[in-house]
Amino acid sequence: MKQRLMLRLMQCVAVVLMVGTLSFALMVALPGDPAMRIAAGRYGPDMMNSAIADQVRAELELEQPLAQRFVVWMGDLLRFDLGHSLVTGAPVVDEIGLQLGHSLMLALLAFAISLLIGPTLGALAGLMPGSWMDRTTLVLATALRAVPPFVLAVLMMVIFAVTLRWLPTAGFGSWQHLLLPAITLALGLAAMSSRVMRDAMVRVTREPYFAHARLKGLSDRAVVQRHGLRNASLPVFTYLGLQLVYLVEGVVVVESIFAFPGIGHALVHAIIARDVPMVQGTALAMGGLFVVLNSLVDLGCVQLDPRLRRAA
Amino acid sequence: MSALIEIEQLTIKTADGRPLVTDVSFSIHAGEPFCLVGETGSGKSLVMHALMGSLPDELRCSGQIRYQKENLLALPAAQRRAFWGRRFALLPQEPWLALDPTMTVLDQVAEVLLALEGMPLGQARKLATTELSVLGLGDNLLSYPFELSGGMAQRVSIAMARIAASPLLLADEPTKGLDKALCQTVADLLLTEADAGRGLLVITHDLDLVAALGGRLGVMRDGRLLESGVTEPWLKAPTQPYSRELIAAMPQHWPRPQTKVSAQRSEVVQAQGLSKSFGDRHLFSDLDVTLREGEVTVVLGPSGSGKSTLGNVLTGLLPADAGQLIWPESASPLKYQKIYQDPPAAFIAHQTLRQSFDDLLALHGLEPARLNHLLSELGLAEALLERRPSGISGGELQRLAIARALLLEPVMLFADEATSRLDPVSQKKVIELLLAEVAERGLALLLVTHDPALAERIADQLIRLDQQPTDAAAQQQAA
Numbered sequence: 001m002k003q004r005l006m007l008r009l010m011q012c013v014a015v016v017l018m019v020g021t022l023s024f025a026l027m028v029a030l031p032g033d034p035a036m037r038i039a040a041g042r043y044g045p046d047m048m049n050s051a052i053a054d055q056v057r058a059e060l061e062l063e064q065p066l067a068q069r070f071v072v073w074m075g076d077l078l079r080f081d082l083g084h085s086l087v088t089g090a091p092v093v094d095e096i097g098l099q100l101g102h103s104l105m106l107a108l109l110a111f112a113i114s115l116l117i118g119p120t121l122g123a124l125a126g127l128m129p130g131s132w133m134d135r136t137t138l139v140l141a142t143a144l145r146a147v148p149p150f151v152l153a154v155l156m157m158v159i160f161a162v163t164l165r166w167l168p169t170a171g172f173g174s175w176q177h178l179l180l181p182a183i184t185l186a187l188g189l190a191a192m193s194s195r196v197m198r199d200a201m202v203r204v205t206r207e208p209y210f211a212h213a214r215l216k217g218l219s220d221r222a223v224v225q226r227h228g229l230r231n232a233s234l235p236v237f238t239y240l241g242l243q244l245v246y247l248v249e250g251v252v253v254v255e256s257i258f259a260f261p262g263i264g265h266a267l268v269h270a271i272i273a274r275d276v277p278m279v280q281g282t283a284l285a286m287g288g289l290f291v292v293l294n295s296l297v298d299l300g301c302v303q304l305d306p307r308l309r310r311a312a
Numbered sequence: 313m314s315a316l317i318e319i320e321q322l323t324i325k326t327a328d329g330r331p332l333v334t335d336v337s338f339s340i341h342a343g344e345p346f347c348l349v350g351e352t353g354s355g356k357s358l359v360m361h362a363l364m365g366s367l368p369d370e371l372r373c374s375g376q377i378r379y380q381k382e383n384l385l386a387l388p389a390a391q392r393r394a395f396w397g398r399r400f401a402l403l404p405q406e407p408w409l410a411l412d413p414t415m416t417v418l419d420q421v422a423e424v425l426l427a428l429e430g431m432p433l434g435q436a437r438k439l440a441t442t443e444l445s446v447l448g449l450g451d452n453l454l455s456y457p458f459e460l461s462g463g464m465a466q467r468v469s470i471a472m473a474r475i476a477a478s479p480l481l482l483a484d485e486p487t488k489g490l491d492k493a494l495c496q497t498v499a500d501l502l503l504t505e506a507d508a509g510r511g512l513l514v515i516t517h518d519l520d521l522v523a524a525l526g527g528r529l530g531v532m533r534d535g536r537l538l539e540s541g542v543t544e545p546w547l548k549a550p551t552q553p554y555s556r557e558l559i560a561a562m563p564q565h566w567p568r569p570q571t572k573v574s575a576q577r578s579e580v581v582q583a584q585g586l587s588k589s590f591g592d593r594h595l596f597s598d599l600d601v602t603l604r605e606g607e608v609t610v611v612l613g614p615s616g617s618g619k620s621t622l623g624n625v626l627t628g629l630l631p632a633d634a635g636q637l638i639w640p641e642s643a644s645p646l647k648y649q650k651i652y653q654d655p656p657a658a659f660i661a662h663q664t665l666r667q668s669f670d671d672l673l674a675l676h677g678l679e680p681a682r683l684n685h686l687l688s689e690l691g692l693a694e695a696l697l698e699r700r701p702s703g704i705s706g707g708e709l710q711r712l713a714i715a716r717a718l719l720l721e722p723v724m725l726f727a728d729e730a731t732s733r734l735d736p737v738s739q740k741k742v743i744e745l746l747l748a749e750v751a752e753r754g755l756a757l758l759l760v761t762h763d764p765a766l767a768e769r770i771a772d773q774l775i776r777l778d779q780q781p782t783d784a785a786a787q788q789q790a791a
Contacts, residue, residue: 217397
């Protein structure tokens with residue numbers, strides 16, 4: 001396990017190096033005069049003139065040679081100095097701290113809902129392979145997975161916000177605002193985890209230990225509860241690690257559509273405004289979050305499966 | 313003594329009326345083991361499941377199974393299920409697979425009491441602790457099944473059966489997959505239960521186990537009970553021709569092979585000073601082995617002693633830690649073929665055998681006629697190829713595996729426990745075929761086994777790997 005966590009730590013370092021380098025390259029490769037662009041961003045295109053641009057250039061030391069700027073850039077990064085937003089001028093850390101909290105709330109809620117729906121339906125389908133339950137969930141899961149999240153998000157908006165008027169279309173402020181984006185994300189997640197759970201359950205019911213648990217006198221219910229669910233949930237739990245990719249991706253899309261002020265929303269806006277320090281900060285936060293959550297999944301797997309625990 | 317179970321004219325048919333078991337009648341008495349013997353597919357497991365009430369729904373049963381004056385076959389399924397654990401306890405085949413890999417041994421035994429008697433967990437655990445300690449597993453209460461040896465897993469399943477105090481024990485192939493050396497131990501455990509006044513039905517094709525258990529037995533073939541009677545005289549003087557065949561198939565009854573003329577034979581592999589260990593498990597060191605054409609070399613040892621590893625090293629499948637291996641310069645690795653222990657695992661499950669063999673022929677540019685010739689030589693009907701691996705018997709599948717290896721005209725065959733999962737008659741057939749190939753083609757045969765009787769019967773050269781017994785190894789691991 002120590003090895004595994006060391007590996008995760010190294011992944012963290014790799015994320016920092018890669019995001020840092022890429023962000024720097026982006027900064028350099030963007031067409032046009034960066035100083036003009038930044039000045040326009042800060043003061044509005046109407047106010048912008050070459051004097052102001054020169055001022056910005058001097059302030060941000062954009063004149064220095066490439067290699068030197070790269071060293072300074074990475075040095076800041078390694079001291080966890082993420083710099084200031086080119087647009088608002090506020091420290092990136094502060095902005096991200098706020099948005100990350102919102103996004104985490106959304107992501108956790110989505111995750112919780114998906115775990116409530118996915119594995120439950122999957123387990124039921126897996127206990128009755130070939131039943132209407134199994135076939136219905138297969139069709140639903142395939143459909144939900146085939147539809148890209150942004151289409152799903154718009155669909156949800158049309159149904160629940162516009163037609164039924166149960167929930168607000170977009171925005172932020174109350175728990176109702178959280179619900180639609182969370183469900184949109186959760187459905188995509190549940191679509192996959194339900195199938196993983198279903199297949200795992202089918203496999204477990206064919207295991208000799210499942211049959212023997214019945215033969216030794218346990219009721220069907222006890223067999224499923226005591227021997228079915230834990231064994232079937234092992235692959236599902238491992239799969240959660242992979243699902244985090246979908247979650248990170250989904251957060252960006254869903255937040256943008258529902259105008260939810262989280263880190264994904266911030267990333268998209270930073271990209272549009274070419275606010276590279278913000279892009280770097282948000283990308284780092286998301287990458288770091290991915291690694292941290294994966295480490296938690298690792299720890300959970302070890303807790304769940306005694307074979308891994310004893311090997312640790 | 314009145315019978316605990318009386319089975320009368322039990323017939324089991326498929327939904328479309330094909331009989332699988334016909335007119336089987338016998339009775340089981342408390343305190344006396346009853347063994348049902350026969351080859352795979354003889355219907356002996358079906359009889360046991362009919363008694364248990366755990367046959368697949370699509371099979372139809374007729375006849376009578378009487379327990380306490382009641383015909384079980386007339387009872388509704390739910391009522392029969394209520395007997396599971398309480399009245400009839402089943403010792404599963406290969407118990408290490410029948411234990412939940414993610415639950416401690418203690419809890420798996422205790423939950424029987426939870427389910428059957430609604431006992432609180434604490435009390436159930438206490439009783440389970442006592443039961444496991446009696447069976448010598450006091451140090452392994454919190455072990456998981458993967459930390460147990462085969463013999464220990466067997467004892468855990470016996471603890472489950474004992475704790476429910478059910479009057480009848482049904483043991484399904486209790487020595488399958490275990491070392492021959494453990495056969496007597498398993499017999500002793502079962503006899504203890506019988507001596508405690510329980511009924512005991514043992515399904516097996518292991519005649520060593522039958523001999524150790526004594527009691528009475530029934531011989532089944534093609535769904536019929538050929539004969540039944542007291543075990544001891546039957547072993548000495550069987551009356552039915554099939555029974556004679558069964559007994560003759562025990563390796564200790566095989567005819568001694570004629571001693572071969574020791575002509576000048578060339579080596580197929582020469583090894584000097586071989587050593588191998590996995591982690592801190594030391595398997596063998598400083599071992600010299602030479603395999604020659606036309607010779608049978610047997611590696612004998614308990615499981616975990618490294619005998620399969622030695623075979624893999626000699627065929628070049630695994631590197632040795634130290635030592636020198638010399639293969640003749642002309643020999644390509646393809647000429648060193650391996651035959652695996654579990655035939656179904658060595659074939660692709662969802663393909664017909666024809667497809668698998670066609671792919672092999674195409675890959676190596678071989679003539680289909682060669683395959684046909686080999687099949688007839690090995691006594692296999694060509695029609696078998698149209699089926700999938702699950703559709704034919706283990707013995708036939710193993711012979712197909714041999715045909716597959718022989719297609720490549722090997723100079724050496726490595727048979728890794730190649731017959732340990734087959735019934736004695738099939739085992740004898742497969743070994744005879746291998747020996748015939750050795751004599752005819754001048755192959756070198758390396759056979760790995762844990763059966764001393766088999767080893768002694770066929771070996772020209774015997775290598776013993778005596779490592780610590782598996783129980784001790786597993787205990788160390790658990791500690």
